[in-house]
Amino acid sequence: MYNCGVGVVEQYGLTAENMYRGRGAILCETKEGLKILKEFGGAHNKLAMQRELQEHICEAGFPRTDRILLNQEGELVTADSEGTPYYVRNWFHGRECDTKSAGDIRKGALELAKLHKVMHLPTVPEYTRESLVMEYTRHNAELRKVRKFILKKRRKNPFEDRILACMSEFLQEGEAAVEALKNSDYEQLRAQALEAGCVCHGEYNQHNILISDGTAAVTNFGRWNFDVQVTDLYQYLRKIMEKHNWDIRLATQILDTYERERSLSAAEWRNLQIRLMYPWKFWKLVNCYAGNNKAWISGKNLEKLEQIAGQQESWKKFIKKLFSDSFF
Numbered sequence: 001m002y003n004c005g006v007g008v009v010e011q012y013g014l015t016a017e018n019m020y021r022g023r024g025a026i027l028c029e030t031k032e033g034l035k036i037l038k039e040f041g042g043a044h045n046k047l048a049m050q051r052e053l054q055e056h057i058c059e060a061g062f063p064r065t066d067r068i069l070l071n072q073e074g075e076l077v078t079a080d081s082e083g084t085p086y087y088v089r090n091w092f093h094g095r096e097c098d099t100k101s102a103g104d105i106r107k108g109a110l111e112l113a114k115l116h117k118v119m120h121l122p123t124v125p126e127y128t129r130e131s132l133v134m135e136y137t138r139h140n141a142e143l144r145k146v147r148k149f150i151l152k153k154r155r156k157n158p159f160e161d162r163i164l165a166c167m168s169e170f171l172q173e174g175e176a177a178v179e180a181l182k183n184s185d186y187e188q189l190r191a192q193a194l195e196a197g198c199v200c201h202g203e204y205n206q207h208n209i210l211i212s213d214g215t216a217a218v219t220n221f222g223r224w225n226f227d228v229q230v231t232d233l234y235q236y237l238r239k240i241m242e243k244h245n246w247d248i249r250l251a252t253q254i255l256d257t258y259e260r261e262r263s264l265s266a267a268e269w270r271n272l273q274i275r276l277m278y279p280w281k282f283w284k285l286v287n288c289y290a291g292n293n294k295a296w297i298s299g300k301n302l303e304k305l306e307q308i309a310g311q312q313e314s315w316k317k318f319i320k321k322l323f324s325d326s327f328f
Contacts, residue, residue, distance in 0.1 A: 005037050008086045011071045011078050027091060036066065036091040039084060040077050042222070046127060047076050047087065050221055053121055053199060060118035064217035066090055092219070094212030099243050102250060106257045108209045111216045112201075112236060113261035116229045119199040128194060129227040132275070133181050139283045140174045143167065146290050159297040162305050163286060169312070170279040177278040184274060185267040186228075193228045200225055204232040205239050230268045233258060234275040242281065245311060246318035273323040282308050 005026045006016045018029040025038040040047070051068040058067060066089040071078045077085045098104045147167050150160045201208075202223030210217045237254055244250050258264075264272070285304055289297070 005080070005086075008037055008078050008080050009035065009088065011073075012069055012088055013072055034091040034093060035069070036089050037086045038089075040087045041085070044076065049121065049124065049127070050224060051076065053119065053224060054221060056121070057115065057118055062114060062118060064092065064215065065221065066092075066217070066219040092210050092212065092217040094210035094217060097206040097209035097211055097216075099206050099240060102253060104206075104209075104211060105240055105250065106253055107211065107214075107216050108204075108206065108236060109233075109254045109257040110261055111209065111218055112204055112232055113258045115201065115218060116198075116232070117262050119201075119229070120197045121199055121226075123194050123197045123226050127225050129200070129225045129231070131190065132186065133178060136174060136178045136181065136278055139278075139287075140171060140178065142287055142290065143171050143174065143283060146286050147171070149290075157297055159289070159302045159305065162302065162309070163289070166282065166305070166309050170282045173277060173279050174283070177274055180274045180277065184270050186271055186274070189265075189267045189271060190228055194226055198226065198229050200227045200229055200232045202232075204236050228268070228271060230264065230272050230275070233264075234272055237272075238276065238280070241318065242311070246314040248318055248321050251318070251322055269323070273319065276319055276322075279308075 005019050005028060009016050009028055009030065012035075014028075014030045014032060014035065016028050016030060020027055023036070025036050028035045028037060047068065051070075054065045054067045057065055068076060069088045069090065070076060071088075077087050079085050097108045147164065150156060150164055153160065156164075201218070201221060202225050203220060204218075208218060208220040210219060233255075237251060240254065241247065241251060255264075282305075285301065285308065289301065
């Protein structure tokens with residue numbers, strides 16, 4: 001495998017000094033810095049736009065992203081000796097953002113706000129994320145389908161019993177989120193974002209923020225898309241809050257840090273609130289159950305479900321307290 005990697009980097013005019021596995025790819029030390037090689041199986045057009053986006057970000061004063069390199073032939077994708085396609089990116093020494101460190105968490109929020117100020121491209125419809133109304137409506141239908149399936153089973157395991165016990169309340173929250181979206185300025189907000197060519201990272205979380213000597217690098221833009229940028233802020237905030245039992249003080253630090261760099265409009269605040277209202281983690285666990293073998297349910301899944309249910313009150317209090325009238 002490493003011999004194949006050497007052959008790939010040589011096509012970029014680079015000399016591999018050391019190679020090793022990491023982050024589901026091959027990391028390569030070169031005189032020009034750390035590079036990462038990963039097998040490619042996506043759309044070439046989207047990869048080209050990703051490179052355009054990251055070059056634009058760099059030119060705007062944000063150089064620490066894993067920019068995609070062109071090989072000596074000017075191509076984005078390079079085949080090894082066995083014909084396996086790879087693409088090569090700049091990479092960085094550092095550690096992942098520590099979700100136990102308030103300083104790291106604030107740093108992640110600040111870098112996101114900086115990125116959002118410069119992440120714009122001419123909108124391409126096929127890379128536009130679906131409407132949140134459609135997404136939540138679909139998820140609610142999936143929850144109802146699972147409930148119907150479990151109710152028909154004559155023998156239910158403890159995990160299925162617990163799903164049924166939780167379902168009504170979580171589904172009610174999901175349906176309330178859809179109604180809130182329909183009664184908000186979401187469609188106008190989305191239309192404005194698409195007209196402005198606003199780009200989201202698509203997977204902004206602690207794993208994709210590398211920190212070294214107080215400086216952050218943002219990586220793994222492979223799921224970028226055109227959407228309301230508060231989507232990234234929601235995903236980052238929710239991930240952190242789930243690990244901190246919906247700590248209002250930490251959430252305030254995250255949002256204050258973000259807003260010092262990029263202010264949120266009233267419509268964005270409302271949209272963030274509605275996104276946090278949706279029982280996403282419950283849906284994800286139930287959807288995973290629906291798509292897998294139901295003859296055996298891992299005890300871990302029941303533990304996760306109990307944890308989600310156990311945080312429900314904290315989650316509701318968090319939303320009520322965070323989104324007071326002072327925000328609107």
